[in-house]
Amino acid sequence: MAADAAEPVASGPETRPARRRGGVLGARLGWTGLSLLGFGLVWATLAALIGSDELPGPVAVWEALLVQIRTDGYLGHLGATLARVAAAFGLAMVLGSALGLALGRSAALDRAFGGWLTLFLNLPALVTIILCYVWFGLTEAAALAAVAVNKIPNVAATLREGARALSRDLDEMAEVHRLSRLDRLRHVVLPQLAPFFAVAARNGLALVWKIVLVVELLGRPNGVGFQLHSYFQLFDVATILAYAFGFILVVQAIELLILEPWERRATRWRR
C-alpha cells in the first residue's frame, strides 16, 4: 500500500548482529592473545635477568601449578572458592535487588533507610569480615554473610537507581491495556531493569572475588585465599602465582562465556 512505499521497511538489520558478534569476539580474542604473549615474553626475560626465586619465570610457575594439581588439591581449592563466590554473589544479588527496588519505589523507605545504605557502602570490607567472624565464629555461614554484606549495598544502590528510572509512560500503557502483574513484570519492568542488573552483576562479581579471598585467608581451612596464605608463609612465589593465574582464568571465562553473551542478548533490541 501507499504508506509502505513512503516508509520502506528496513531490511537486513535482523541478520547483522549475529555476523558482527562472531567477528568481534574472534578479533578480540586474537588481539588479546597477542597482547598476552607479549606479556609472557617480558615476564620471562625479566625473570631470566633477575634469576631469583622471588620472581619465577612462566615455566617455573607452570611446574608449580602441575605440582599443586597432583599433590595439594589445586582444583579442590579453586572449586571451594568458586562455590563461595557463587553462593555469596547469589545471596547478595537477590537481597540487594529486593532492597534496592523497595528503596527506589518508596520515598518513605528511602528516607528511612537511605542513610543506612550510605553507611554500609562506606564500611570497610575488612571490618565486616572481622565482625562476622567475631560474632558468628569461624564458620562457612559467617564467611558467606561477610562477603554478602559487603556486596549488598552496591547492588541495592544500583537497583535503586533502576527502580527510580522506571518509565511512568510504560506503566500507564500497561495499565490501559490491563496487562497482568506477571506480564508487567516480564515485559515492562524487568527489561527496564536488565541494564542495572548487568552493572550490579559485573561490579559485584569483581568485588566478591576479591573479598572471598580475604575471607578465606582470615578464617577458612581451604580455598585459594587459604592456599595463598600458606604459601606466603613459605615464601613460595611460584605457587602463589600459579593460584593467581588459575583465578584469572576462571574470572575471564565467566566474563566471556556468561556475562557478555547475556548482556548482548538483553540489549539486542537497541539500534
Place this chain on the structure above:
Amino acid sequence: MSGGLSVAIREKRFAGGPPVLGEIAFDLAPGERAALIGPSGIGKSTLIGMIAGLDRDFEGEIRTPPGRVAMVFQTPRLLPWRTLAENVAIVCGDPRRARALLGEVGLADAAHLHPERVSLGMQRRAALARALAVDPVAILLDEPLVSLDPASAEAMRGLLDAAFERTGALGLIATHDRREALVLADRVLEFGGRPARLVSDRRSPLSRAERRERGAVEALHADWFGA
C-alpha cells in the same frame, strides 16, 4: 445515556496547584466520533487520561461504555525490547491475531522488527493495532497525527477511519489542529480558558465521505474558525 461515554467533571487540579479543568460535561453516543480541540497545554491530555482511568483524582463523574476503552498515546509507548508483533501479542495474548491486526494497519512485513528500527509513522500504526487488540468499544486518541509527514498522516487518517468503521467504537480524539479535527470527527468540542471549560460543542455538517475532500474541510474551517 446508555452505552455511550458520559463526562461530568466539576473540577480537576494537580496536587496543590490551581484548577486545570473547570466544569465540563458532555455525552458521546455509541459510535460517535468527537474531536477535542484547544491550544497545547490546556488539559486535553489530562481529560483523556482521566477517561482512560489513569487518573482518578478529580471531582465529578466519568462513565465509560460497558466494555474495554482503548487508548493511543501521543508517543507510541511501544516496548522497545519487544518486536511489533510481540507488542501487540502481549495485549491480545494471541500471536496470530497480533499479526492479523498488524496486517490491518499495513505492517505485516514489519511485524518482526523492533520499534526503534521503524519510523514514527509505523510505530503509531503499531500502537493503533495494539489498541484494537483489546476489542474496544471506545478509542481515545491523543494527537494521533502530530509530527507525522503528510504522507504518513494521510495513511494514519485512513487507518483510523477504517478502524472506527470496523469496530463501531466511539472515538474521542484530542488534537491542537483544527483541520485535523474537522477531517476526523462528527463533532467538535472546543476547550478554552483557565481552568479549561467547553467553549463550544458543534456537530459537523459534513458526512464522513465529504470530510475526505479537502475543499469541503477548508470551507468548514473558514466558516467556523475564520480565515
